[in-house]
Amino acid sequence: DAGVIQSPRHEVTEMGQEVTLRCKPISGHNSLFWYRQTMMRGLELLIYFNNNVPIDDSGMPEDRFSAKMPNASFSTLKIQPSEPRDSAVYFCASSPFPGSGDGYTFGSGTRLTVV
Amino acid sequence: TQLLEQSPQFLSIQEGENLTVYCNSSSVFSSLQWYRQEPGEGPVLLVTVVTGGEVKKLKRLTFQFGDARKDSSLHITAAQPGDTGLYLCADSGSRLTFGEGTQLTVNP
Numbered sequence: 110d111a112g113v114i115q116s117p118r119h120e121v122t123e124m125g126q127e128v129t130l131r132c133k134p135i136s137g138h139n140s141l142f143w144y145r146q147t148m149m150r151g152l153e154l155l156i157y158f159n160n161n162v163p164i165d166d167s168g169m170p171e172d173r174f175s176a177k178m179p180n181a182s183f184s185t186l187k188i189q190p191s192e193p194r195d196s197a198v199y200f201c202a203s204s205p206f207p208g209s210g211d212g213y214t215f216g217s218g219t220r221l222t223v224v
Numbered sequence: 225t226q227l228l229e230q231s232p233q234f235l236s237i238q239e240g241e242n243l244t245v246y247c248n249s250s251s252v253f254s255s256l257q258w259y260r261q262e263p264g265e266g267p268v269l270l271v272t273v274v275t276g277g278e279v280k281k282l283k284r285l286t287f288q289f290g291d292a293r294k295d296s297s298l299h300i301t302a303a304q305p306g307d308t309g310l311y312l313c314a315d316s317g318s319r320l321t322f323g324e325g326t327q328l329t330v331n332p
Contacts (some may be wrong), residue, residue: 113266142319142320151322151323151324151325152267152312152322154319154320154321157319165319200267202266202320207317207319212257212259212269212272212316213257213269213316213320214269215265215266215267215268216266217264217265217266218264218265218266
């Protein structure tokens with residue numbers, strides 16, 4: 110298995126532009142998570158899905174952020190409009206089920222820079 | 225809201241030294257996971273501990289879970305430069321909650 114695949118690896122965009130981050134989870138994993146990592150706040154959970162259904166989006170910073178999971182093999186995180194304070198590394202992770210003792214497998218992340 | 229505190233925040237040591245890093249929670253862990261993150265990559269799971277008092281070993285790494293399931297330690301024996309990375313503890317309940325990590329640097 111190729112693991113969790115995220116694209117793009119790097120994204121530089123201007124303030125006000127729309128940004129879409131993409132994630133392909135491991136096949137057969139039923140839970141998908143979006144995290145944001147910054148030096149100041151560490152790893153923060155933004156939203157997670159079980160069986161393609163959003164379960165908890167309380168970590169989504171504001172209405173500019175939205176996430177979708179149209180099927181079991183694809184998810185997107187969209188920021189519209191983007192702001193400089195959104196600059197961070199965004200990780201997608203998947204697991205067989207919530208609280209899995211097998212752990213969560215993370216992608217390599219998307220480094221977003223908003224100028 | 226559960227708070228996970230890790231200490232120390234930064235640790236720089238020489239190759240061959242031993243070290244211990246700590247993770248403390250404001251509430252009982254569902255189960256605890258330790259991850260290591262290298263630059264430019266996502267965190268990678270090292271171990272899961274579930275039972276209070278549990279000890280697990282992974283080569284030169286020893287993980288201990290407190291009896292009350294509110295704290296944990298990671299001990300590395302004879303550290304090597306390849307051990308350099310960010311060590312994160314996490315509560316693996318329905319939502320994985322991370323501490324802020326310990327940044328370890330092992331100098332050759």
